[in-house]
Amino acid sequence: MKKSFLSLGLILMLLFSGFQPVHAEEAVKSLKVGITKDENGLNPYTYITGYPGLDLVNLLYDTLFNLDENNKPQPWLVKDYTVSEDGKTYELNLHENVKWHDGEPLTAEDVKFTMDYFIEYPKSRFTNPLKAISSIEVLSETSIKLVLSQPDPNFMIQPLSDLPILPQHIWSKVTNPDEETNALGSGPYKLEEHKSGQYYKMTSNEEYFKGTPPINELIFPIIEDTTAMYNALQAGELDVISTSISPELVEQFESNSSLKVVRGPGYSTSLFQINAEKYPMTETPFRQAIDYAIDKENIVNTVLLGFAEVGSPGFIHPSSSYYNEDLKPAYDQEKAKQILEAAGFIDKDGDGFREDQEGNKINLTTLVYAGNPIRIRTAELVSEALNEVGIKNTVKAMDSTTVDSLMWPDFDVSKGRDYDLGVWSWSNTMQLFPDRLNDLFHSDPTIGSVNIGGYKNEGFDQLGEKLKVTYDETERLNLIKEMQAFVADDAPFVTLYYQEIVNAFNPAKYDQYVFQVGKGIINKLSFVSGEKTDLTTKNQNGNDAKSADNKISNNEDSESGNNTTLYVFGAILLMGIIAFFFLRKKKKSGKNNDDFDF
């Protein structure tokens, strides 16, 4: 009885889904993954962006630990490990059978070499976290001891889950790593070919220590234009794309019966940045009023069509274990007006906009990237909201490099800033470490290295410094929550939203993707063998609340929307053909009498 139920269920599932799921056991011959950027050489020194660059690098190289789908570090190259009670000594035992792509064994010497090498030839992302280590000792071929100068709560994430291990026998000869082109690692895939501006090709590493990867050949065509990328996925020329689907297109993708759509939390944080160094933004009530004036939920619903989470006033994402759940996003235009009145910002000349305490006019500019429609729309809505409470401001869209150079000259906050307000966004790594609150808001530019608002508050600085020397988890949690409350109250910037990641893929080709929170399905876990629940079943069971919307439908009316363009174009074409024949006919009949009538 049970069996028949099960098979009935399976049949129903297949009927509804309309595709034959591919399971990890049968290797997929070739998978085409669309990426948006040429990332140059794929080694830890030459890739450009964290996304998709580092994700590709991670398919070629391995790290000691690896972040799982909830971003918790899990042993990877490391088989087992011990951490001393004082949190300063790490003893790591590596797997024995790990080999480089050229067949040489990967040993503890390689690990030590990599750490020394990144100190000698710095690469900011990997080098900085290594500075916590005071000594490295190779104990045996597969074990190594790391001693830290002081305990570091994030050590497992960075560097241990982030630092790609380099083969000593190759890199020991490299003295100019920025121009090194080799990409030989120990990872699940080998780089076979890179054609500038066109594609990368990887083949599976059959000797991989975690088992032969599920895909024989991975091809990454480079398509910069996202619309072209969406088209290629719709046309079946790509099997999955690295870009998140824009909110307005989700429905269209969901109605395509050969594609599957999954969604989940994204960690990229969009915010309304305030230059707290420039009057009147120096006044805390003025910033608080800005916060109250903005309806974040409205932005999420109208600009992102609900595909985002409303920003927490304390910056930290609600799905993080450090999130302060007591903080609620504020929106109250009346209160914004009251705060402004009380602080002396009153409309004295009756033009609808407030003047400052001395009666000088306030006229602010909101900067935004010109190439990003979502941010532009956000900026417009925020600007309208500010105008409504009497803060005069206009939106100015400029190319991204220009905006960067005004808001963050030379990417160095100690060099000052030249803007009033701006729509800004931090990438997902900022949410991985709650300690980044210090980077964001500490007034000392060597600590607050991304404090692009120039925010200063002694109270916050004290909390931040306390956090730097606190290692007890509960104490850390309390401190971080307190810091969030501080931020929420003082409004150095306004956290607007965390845009969700919406991924689409062709499940008939491959469906063993893993949705990593904050990152989506293009990550290392998706492309290695292992125990995986496929996203289809997972979503149907409702395990992943955010993926509830992912329907696969074969219903006919969904296709009609897709065909509209076809009909319109067909009609135009038909008219063209009729016109053509009409002209020809005319031409023939009038041949004798239409000459020289000028």
Place this chain on the structure above:
Amino acid sequence: MNELGKFIANKLLQYLIVIFLMLTLNFLLPRLMPGNPLVFLAGEDVGFMSSAEKEAILDKHGLNDSLLQQYGTYIKNILTGDFGYSYQQKRQISELLMERLPWTMLLTGLGLVISTIIGVMFGAISAWRRGTKTDANLLTVFMFLSAMPSFWVGMILVSVFASQLGWLPVFGAESAWSNLSGIDRLIDIGEHLILPLTTLILISVTSTFMIMRYSMLNVLGEDYIMMAKAKGVKDKVIKYKHAMRNALLPVATVFMLSLGFTLGGATVIETVFAYPGVGRLMFESVLSRDYPLIQATFLIITFSVVIANFLADLIYPLLDPKVGSGNG
């Protein structure tokens, strides 16, 4: 001969001055834009670097030198044929260009030739039948084409012929990863070429059409056409030998000018179809403030426009005896 020599020497001098001015502008413009290429030199975590580390990177690439020093290096490199190293692509620029230029030349060169032929043909027909319905219809069609933005045309073509009908590939210049060779590879390249080429022709054909039509109308109004007609010369002879040939001069000017720009590629079309040409490379280089790459790509265009102009100057006397020394 002496006259011709003088003419060429004079032109050469003019062009040298133009080239020098362009070289200087080429150097200054990217540096006058706000922002610098630091993020591409330092990588994504640039915000977490110390000031000293950032300065070291700028030093290493000579970006902290005085403008005059940088200008000196730039001129020296150009004279020795060294385009330098791209900050963003982290490769020798000459290598990069060698990969991209053939694709661009294939696409834009072919586009230019075909759109010129079509434009000339229909321009002539339209002028020949001026005032008739054919003329009005052709004008309507070409005006309609000229009003459509290239990305829109490209997207419509993609969504119909690639996404919906699945007849043609959506992106790229070839399916290089399938290891095709010989005829198969040519067919593959051809298939990838159809949509971007069609887009390019659709949006660029109007200018040739309008110029040809206008120029032909002028010629048809000349006395010698009337004379020929009066003498009973056949329509075909008047049309092809007397009218069309003489009307081609302004078209040739536009053709030569466009020829100069072909190497710059068609940025928008290359973007829509993910075509690996120079246009896109140039666009990216500007966004990332990749000074050496901006300089190199703009230099190529400058040079080719200047050379095309120079060639046009040389060819004109052959096409039209009224231009040049005039004695011939």
